[in-house]
Amino acid sequence: DQQVKQNSPSLSVQEGRISILNCDYTNSMFDYFLWYKKYPAEGPTFLISISSIKDKNEDGRFTVFLNKSAKHLSLHIVPSQPGDSAVYFCAARGETSGSRLTFGEGTQLTVNP
Amino acid sequence: EAGVAQSPRYKIIEKRQSVAFWCNPISGHATLYWYQQILGQGPKLLIQFQNNGVVDDSQLPKDRFSAERLKGVDSTLKIQPAKLEDSAVYLCASSFYRTVYNEQFFGPGTRLTVL
Numbered sequence: 559d560q561q562v563k564q565n566s567p568s569l570s571v572q573e574g575r576i577s578i579l580n581c582d583y584t585n586s587m588f589d590y591f592l593w594y595k596k597y598p599a600e601g602p603t604f605l606i607s608i609s610s611i612k613d614k615n616e617d618g619r620f621t622v623f624l625n626k627s628a629k630h631l632s633l634h635i636v637p638s639q640p641g642d643s644a645v646y647f648c649a650a651r652g653e654t655s656g657s658r659l660t661f662g663e664g665t666q667l668t669v670n671p
Numbered sequence: 672e673a674g675v676a677q678s679p680r681y682k683i684i685e686k687r688q689s690v691a692f693w694c695n696p697i698s699g700h701a702t703l704y705w706y707q708q709i710l711g712q713g714p715k716l717l718i719q720f721q722n723n724g725v726v727d728d729s730q731l732p733k734d735r736f737s738a739e740r741l742k743g744v745d746s747t748l749k750i751q752p753a754k755l756e757d758s759a760v761y762l763c764a765s766s767f768y769r770t771v772y773n774e775q776f777f778g779p780g781t782r783l784t785v786l
Contacts, residue, residue, distance in 0.1 A: 562713070592774065601675070601762055601777030602714070647713050657702070657766070658727055659775070661713025 561585045562650050564662035572670055577635040579665050581648030588650040593633050596645045638669045675778035677763050683784045689751040692781045696765030704775060705738055705748050706762040714762055753785045
């Protein structure tokens with residue numbers, strides 16, 4: 559039962575353009591969502607999060623949008639930089655699951671100079 | 672501030688052998704997590720400790736996997752005996768509080784290959 563899905567395994571964009579990474583979930587009990595970035599041979603690092611009571615959270619070049627009715631969230635990176643090339647994981651937490659995170663499969667973002 | 676440390680970084684074993692991984696969390700972090708990440712998938716939580724007590728081990732295959740966190744600091748994860756499908760990266764993470772509003776900090780992981 560894949561409760562968090564990232565349907566695009568990979569995304570390629572030009573430097574300076576916008577990157578949009580998408581994530582869908584099925585569990586309506588999820589109340590907190592996070593994005594992690596992972597470079598090769600390193601562990602995931604926290605990027606940005608959003609509570610289910612909000613529909614947008616912004617941090618510098620990174621903005622996360624949450625559409626609860628569609629059970630969909632997206633991460634926007636503007637402008638994209640070559641150093642943003644990494645695997646991005648969407649994760650969600652449920653009210654009844656303590657602090658357990660459920661991760662999506664990840665999307666490999668490549669930003670071309 | 673030192674990050675989460677894990678060792679070894681890589682391990683190759685034959686099926687049915689035993690293996691153990693070690694994790695040292697960030698100093699002061701009471702909550703420790705072990706995740707399994709199979710190639711092409713996201714990390715899956717195996718077990719969560721709060722200090723030296725188990726909070727969540729519902730997804731741990733207890734017939735072959737075990738974990739302990741003595742003295743509420745370092746932790747070890749053991750697989751005995753290993754199966755081919757255990758090939759994965761094992762990630763350790765820690766957080767200051769139990770709730771996820773304080774984000775989890777991950778170590779570099781141990782890549783296990785079972786032949």
